Amino acid sequence: MTTRPTGRLDRTDGKRDLILTRTFRAPIEDVWASVTESDRTARWFGPWEGEAGPGRNIKVQMALEEGQPWCDATIEVCEPPRRVAIITKDDYGTWHLEAALTETDGVTELVFTHHLDADAKISEVGPGWEYYLDALVAAHTGADRHDFEDYYPSMKQYYETLQD
Numbered sequence: 233m234t235t236r237p238t239g240r241l242d243r244t245d246g247k248r249d250l251i252l253t254r255t256f257r258a259p260i261e262d263v264w265a266s267v268t269e270s271d272r273t274a275r276w277f278g279p280w281e282g283e284a285g286p287g288r289n290i291k292v293q294m295a296l297e298e299g300q301p302w303c304d305a306t307i308e309v310c311e312p313p314r315r316v317a318i319i320t321k322d323d324y325g326t327w328h329l330e331a332a333l334t335e336t337d338g339v340t341e342l343v344f345t346h347h348l349d350a351d352a353k354i355s356e357v358g359p360g361w362e363y364y365l366d367a368l369v370a371a372h373t374g375a376d377r378h379d380f381e382d383y384y385p386s387m388k389q390y391y392e393t394l395q396d
Contacts, residue, residue: 235383247347248347248354251344258339260333279293279295288306288307296364331343356388359383359384362383366378
């Protein structure tokens with residue numbers, strides 16, 4: 233697990249996508265479960281409630297945030313075990329999130345994309361997703377999770393250079 237920033241910013245058709253990748257020595261189905269099953273998401277992000285499926289609404293708890301708030305989410309796409317996309321709404325705005333998985337020879341790659349709104353501050357969003365995705369790796373491998381202070385503000389400058 234690293235606390236070096238890994239995200240990149242893709243600008244296509246006037247839109248900005250923050251893209252982060254993590255690799256797991258595990259079958260795709262196992263990583264898919266870590267990303268989509270409530271008891272597994274609870275280990276690195278927070279649990280969720282509701283009936284899953286495309287077009288359905290669920291509630292997601294941000295268990296590692298102060299006050300452990302819940303937010304509303306709509307599942308846009310669910311293509312097990314390869315792709316899931318959701319839209320969340322909370323006090324910080326509307327977030328369009330996507331996870332795509334591929335497996336080669338027992339190694340699964342997770343490509344996480346946050347489709348950024350025009351006013352999203354990548355210098356704040358980027359370190360947060362680095363933290364959460366490293367928490368996913370830690371939960372998956374049984375390693376200790378880093379502290380958020382290992383990510384922010386130390387990664388802020390890296391992400392500021394991406395938005396220039």
